[in-house]
Amino acid sequence: MYIPQTGLSKEEILATLRAFKSRDMDWKAGKVFCYVYNPGEDPAEVTREAYLEFLTENGLDPTVFPSMLKLETDVVRMTLNLLHGDANAVGHLTTGGTESILLAVKTARDKARAEKPHIKEPEMILPKTAHAAFHKAAHYLCVKPVVVDIDPQTFKVRAEDMEKAITGNTILLVASAPSYSQGVIDPIAEIGALAQKHNLLFHVDACVGGVHLSFMRKLGYEVPDFDFNVPGVTSISCDLHKYGYAAKGCSVIMYRSKAIRKYQIFACTDTTAYTLINPTVLSSKGGGPYAGAWALMNFLGEEGYKRIVQTVQEAAKKLMDGINAIPELRVLGQPAMCMFSFASEVINVYQLADEMAKRGWYLQGQFSTPLTPRNLHVSLNFGNAHRVDALLADLRDGVKIVKTKTPIDSDAIRAMVGAAVQSPDPEAAFGQLAVSAGLTGTDLPSEMAFINEVLDALPDALCNVFLVNYFNDLYS
Numbered sequence: 001m002y003i004p005q006t007g008l009s010k011e012e013i014l015a016t017l018r019a020f021k022s023r024d025m026d027w028k029a030g031k032v033f034c035y036v037y038n039p040g041e042d043p044a045e046v047t048r049e050a051y052l053e054f055l056t057e058n059g060l061d062p063t064v065f066p067s068m069l070k071l072e073t074d075v076v077r078m079t080l081n082l083l084h085g086d087a088n089a090v091g092h093l094t095t096g097g098t099e100s101i102l103l104a105v106k107t108a109r110d111k112a113r114a115e116k117p118h119i120k121e122p123e124m125i126l127p128k129t130a131h132a133a134f135h136k137a138a139h140y141l142c143v144k145p146v147v148v149d150i151d152p153q154t155f156k157v158r159a160e161d162m163e164k165a166i167t168g169n170t171i172l173l174v175a176s177a178p179s180y181s182q183g184v185i186d187p188i189a190e191i192g193a194l195a196q197k198h199n200l201l202f203h204v205d206a207c208v209g210g211v212h213l214s215f216m217r218k219l220g221y222e223v224p225d226f227d228f229n230v231p232g233v234t235s236i237s238c239d240l241h242k243y244g245y246a247a248k249g250c251s252v253i254m255y256r257s258k259a260i261r262k263y264q265i266f267a268c269t270d271t272t273a274y275t276l277i278n279p280t281v282l283s284s285k286g287g288g289p290y291a292g293a294w295a296l297m298n299f300l301g302e303e304g305y306k307r308i309v310q311t312v313q314e315a316a317k318k319l320m321d322g323i324n325a326i327p328e329l330r331v332l333g334q335p336a337m338c339m340f341s342f343a344s345e346v347i348n349v350y351q352l353a354d355e356m357a358k359r360g361w362y363l364q365g366q367f368s369t370p371l372t373p374r375n376l377h378v379s380l381n382f383g384n385a386h387r388v389d390a391l392l393a394d395l396r397d398g399v400k401i402v403k404t405k406t407p408i409d410s411d412a413i414r415a416m417v418g419a420a421v422q423s424p425d426p427e428a429a430f431g432q433l434a435v436s437a438g439l440t441g442t443d444l445p446s447e448m449a450f451i452n453e454v455l456d457a458l459p460d461a462l463c464n465v466f467l468v469n470y471f472n473d474l475y476s
């Protein structure tokens, strides 16, 4: 594509843009169970208008745009107050969970560099259920990820296993409230005690849980302590663009004190250009996500959030009970809120996901690990809470249909993958595998079961190569 010689009309452009969405999954109908968090029409409208109001302002320089400073400090303080941050606690808005986590790891690394200079090869301890963003941060920032297995019954990490992994190089402990994959909360209080005992920083990833769990607590649901109430917790990430229902591009990274947060901020004057001071990763940043979050939080108020959380929790219970009532399926662990996954000993859940996709539902496949089975993930939110009965009906049908289908021959695929791993030219062998899995070129796959089967069979390191090659081709 080239920039057109002559500009197109607004009508033509908007019609074309809308047409681009024709193959997207239908989130507006509440059929997508991840990626999108919909607070309902009125709150979404307020968010949209506020977002557009600040489309052009730039958060780069608060001296030019004091409005951006005000929006950020207000949104951060509202979130801190929800998560029991005291007057010493501070934070920043970022573009998402990934950036918040990247910054928490950078802060830990730079604090260790300053205060524990004998550590040359810093390590952070991650439960197997920690989000991949921590591995990305480790990769970007040269911090070694030390992965600790979880209890395969509860899907939670055990504090004693975390403690065993601590070495003289450890700079950071990590736990989730809750984990994305199974939606369970790690033993935050016990890990907080470890952090204090060993004089370590402790980051709680409340990217998905921060807002929702806080309002569950206010509604009287039993929620274990997971926030700054817990001694030893030194930083928390909370994505407002997930269960805070804000527009995408908005997360909060919070620290117990400025003494920790100062290692996050970057300044540079060694240039002919303007003096640069960046508290977060980005420099220029649009005001839309800030204003959108500010508007939404003020529009919903505590009452609005409570209504949403109550509705979603009731729907989540119904959905989990309904899935457990299907003999072939079972919900994994004891999810803390409205995110969970389910597995099957009888049918191939990836085939079930494809069957559901034919009916317009999107359920997210998750791979097996040595201790945990392959499963499908469901994040229920206000925008799809009303679809529980319809989803259950289609799940029951879907299971029946998958049972009549030829099962995917997992053993054959494992053998094929094994042969590729052993072959003298694994890259070429994987190229072949990619072709047979339909993962090539710039076409998007229509069925995922076979692809998921191949990916699930691949050793992690090779799977990553495979996926990188795929995306390297997909974006032409």
Ligand SMILES: *Cc1c(COP(=O)(O)O)cnc(C)c1O
Pocket (backbone or CB within 6 Å): 095, 096, 097, 098, 099, 101, 131, 133, 176, 178, 179, 180, 205, 206, 207, 208, 239, 251
């Ligand atoms: C979504 C998520 C992240 C990453 O957040 P993004 O906003 O997608 O960058 C990190 N941790 C958990 C638990 C998450 O669910």
